[in-house]
Amino acid sequence: MDERATIEACIRGETARFGELYDAYVRPIYDFLYYKTHHKETAEDLTAETFFKALNNIQQFDSSRSFRSWLYAIAHNAVRDHYRSARPTTDIDDVWDLAGDDDMVRDAETRRALAEVQKHLSALSPIQRDILILRLWQDLSYKEIAEIVGKSEANSKMIFSRAIAALRAKVPAGVFAILLASFHTI
Amino acid sequence: MKKNVDNLVQELIALDPSFAMHEKELRMLIGELLENKPDTRLDEEFVTRLRARLLGAPVPSPFGSFFVAPYAVIGVLAVLLIVPFGFYAASRTPDTPVFAMTQDIRTLQGQAFGTLNAQDAGKGGGGADMATDQSKMAASSPYGAGDMMGSSMMVPEGPVTVFTYVYKGEPSELTETEGAVYRRMPGENSSGQVASQLKKFNFGLVNLGAFADMRVRSFELVEDKPYGYSISASFDEGIISINPNYTQWPSLNGKEMPAQLPGSAIPSDEEVIAMASRFLDDHNISLANYSEPVVQTYAPMGITETRMQYAPEQITVTYPLKINGASVYENGEQPHGLQVSVSVRDKRVMSVYGLSSQTYTSSSYTLSTDADKILSIANRGGVNVWVPEASSGIQIKKVEAELGTPEKILMHTYTYTDGESKELFVPALRFPVTKAPDGELYYPKSIVIPLVPELLTQEQIVMPMDAVR
Numbered sequence: 001m002d003e004r005a006t007i008e009a010c011i012r013g014e015t016a017r018f019g020e021l022y023d024a025y026v027r028p029i030y031d032f033l034y035y036k037t038h039h040k041e042t043a044e045d046l047t048a049e050t051f052f053k054a055l056n057n058i059q060q061f062d063s064s065r066s067f068r069s070w071l072y073a074i075a076h077n078a079v080r081d082h083y084r085s086a087r088p089t090t091d092i093d094d095v096w097d098l099a100g101d102d103d104m105v106r107d108a109e110t111r112r113a114l115a116e117v118q119k120h121l122s123a124l125s126p127i128q129r130d131i132l133i134l135r136l137w138q139d140l141s142y143k144e145i146a147e148i149v150g151k152s153e154a155n156s157k158m159i160f161s162r163a164i165a166a167l168r169a170k171v172p173a174g175v176f177a178i179l180l181a182s183f184h185t186i
Numbered sequence: 187m188k189k190n191v192d193n194l195v196q197e198l199i200a201l202d203p204s205f206a207m208h209e210k211e212l213r214m215l216i217g218e219l220l221e222n223k224p225d226t227r228l229d230e231e232f233v234t235r236l237r238a239r240l241l242g243a244p245v246p247s248p249f250g251s252f253f254v255a256p257y258a259v260i261g262v263l264a265v266l267l268i269v270p271f272g273f274y275a276a277s278r279t280p281d282t283p284v285f286a287m288t289q290d291i292r293t294l295q296g297q298a299f300g301t302l303n304a305q306d307a308g309k310g311g312g313g314a315d316m317a318t319d320q321s322k323m324a325a326s327s328p329y330g331a332g333d334m335m336g337s338s339m340m341v342p343e344g345p346v347t348v349f350t351y352v353y354k355g356e357p358s359e360l361t362e363t364e365g366a367v368y369r370r371m372p373g374e375n376s377s378g379q380v381a382s383q384l385k386k387f388n389f390g391l392v393n394l395g396a397f398a399d400m401r402v403r404s405f406e407l408v409e410d411k412p413y414g415y416s417i418s419a420s421f422d423e424g425i426i427s428i429n430p431n432y433t434q435w436p437s438l439n440g441k442e443m444p445a446q447l448p449g450s451a452i453p454s455d456e457e458v459i460a461m462a463s464r465f466l467d468d469h470n471i472s473l474a475n476y477s478e479p480v481v482q483t484y485a486p487m488g489i490t491e492t493r494m495q496y497a498p499e500q501i502t503v504t505y506p507l508k509i510n511g512a513s514v515y516e517n518g519e520q521p522h523g524l525q526v527s528v529s530v531r532d533k534r535v536m537s538v539y540g541l542s543s544q545t546y547t548s549s550s551y552t553l554s555t556d557a558d559k560i561l562s563i564a565n566r567g568g569v570n571v572w573v574p575e576a577s578s579g580i581q582i583k584k585v586e587a588e589l590g591t592p593e594k595i596l597m598h599t600y601t602y603t604d605g606e607s608k609e610l611f612v613p614a615l616r617f618p619v620t621k622a623p624d625g626e627l628y629y630p631k632s633i634v635i636p637l638v639p640e641l642l643t644q645e646q647i648v649m650p651m652d653a654v655r
């Protein structure tokens with residue numbers, strides 16, 4: 001797909017071409033939303049919202065920017081709006097801000113699998129978590145991450161390294177020892 | 187993953203050389219984070235469905251219209267359920283209606299529905315069985331050969347009236363060799379979307395979020411107020427029905443036995459239609475796919491209903507369905523469509539049936555061009571009309587009616603094969619009865635003959651004499 005040509009066609013009103021963009025990005029966007037909600041149906045709803053917003057606003061898209069970053073920014077806002085409308089009195093950016101026993105729905109399997117990681121990632125700031133997710137789990141470049149989170153590339157790199165340093169400091173040495181003993185596959 | 191861990195560790199050391207002193211711990215930490223990447227379980231059906239919605243919906247509405255109509259109708263329980271649904275729908279998901287109101291027809295290859303006269307008897311499939319029974323009833327009873335509705339019915343007393351329909355219309359010629367057969371589908375599987383909204387509620391007793399791949403098969407909501415309604419939705423069938431909430435209707439709750447209504451209480455057709463249409467309008471029930479309403483008559487021909495001794499409790503208005511511009515009729519003579527029953531006693535709408543999602547597939551089938559054969563079937567009153575044989579000893583009274591030039595319509599029918607019931611609409615001719623037989627109070631207003639050759643074969647009809655031997 002010639003992404004630029006496809007975007008320009010969509011801006012001209014050939015919205016049928018939007019399907020090409022959808023095919024390219026639906027999986028990473030859904031994954032990103034799942035990483036931030038831990039709930040399949042919520043991630044699906046927010047994926048739908050993200051793509052409908054993108055389709056409806058494509059004529060406002062600045063084609064000098066990265067489309068991927070624009071889409072992620074819409075998804076990022078959708079998650080924040082989702083949690084803030086559900087809990088208007090508390091400052092929640094994503095599911096990581098919730099306590100493990102919070103009654104907001106999340107998939108049981110994921111909740112169990114992430115129980116240990118949750119403790120550590122919850123202690124990070126939302127921007128640190130976002131960059132961690134985008135770099136580690138979505139394999140995005142710092143340039144793309146910078147556009148999504150609205151920071152410079154250098155700043156994004158620094159936030160990432162500080163997030164890792166904070167995690168390293170928080171995870172007790174004993175845990176590392178246990179992990180080290182069982183961690184032969186890497 | 188090892189390569190990935192190595193790369194990330196080197197990247198971090200490049201960013202902050204002090205990490206080099208803790209390389210082993212760093213390797214463990216990165217490894218743990220990568221290992222714990224959640225399984226996102228992306229549903230490919232969701233991907234396909236969303237793609238169709240995105241590309242098929244020109245201006246996505248923040249509300250599915252599904253939420254609008256019941257919200258106007260339903261009381262306390264509805265508020266408890268629908269408002270949160272509406273909130274979620276409005277605040278998060280631009281959506282198309284749960285049940286499609288706009289007619290959507292997808293064309294399949296030819297003969298896609300298999301044989302059209304298949305009825306696997308004895309294997310269930312209520313709709314199909316009922317259709318078969320109705321077909322036989324329509325064929326063997328009405329107004330032609332006596333009311334012998336099944337094998338357990340009695341032998342008729344007195345002469346059986348046998349109709350002959352003489353064609354008096356324009357010379358007919360059947361030129362179309364192929365025509366579209368339509369199959370109604372329950373529509374997009376939006377039951378999963380409704381289930382996903384329900385899963386967001388804290389039900390206390392159990393965490394619905396812990397169950398996977400759920401969908402809603404049906405639900406019922408009741409309006410808890412005097413003369414309230416009960417609204418049932420079947421996702422499997424793609425149908426919504428509205429009935430009285432019986433506990434809230436004094437005339438129906440069984441606490442008292444009201445006196446029978448006199449014939450003079452019957453409202454005029456205009457009043458009945460006005461009540462029905464107002465109800466539909468008040469509840470945003472679109473009539474875009476239906477033609478002008480007709481009131482079902484109860485009195486014998488030639489007698490005005492107000493001259494009847496007693497009035498019926500309800501009168502039904504049918505809004506005949508149109509598919510792709512063609513009118514739809516039942517296998518008998520009645521139009522098929524949206525039925526609204528009006529309570530004569532309470533002067534208000536009691537129920538709405540046949541409110542169905544308008545998603546169809548269509549497939550081309552060979553049509554009969556044998557006009558003589560069609561006229562010969564029309565001459566005896568339909569495909570499955572039973573006429574007693576002379577040797578049966580049954581007395582016969584022969585009467586004659588006249589038929590006018592037919593119109594092309596779609597005939598509503600079912601097939602049932604391999605455990606699956608299909609609701610079909612088949613090209614047919616509808617011959618109007620232009621001259622009634624002398625002295626007969628009951629006779630059909632029209633004769634419907636399907637044009638697909640395999641539906642022109644007469645079924646084996648159980649004769650009453652055989653049944654009681």
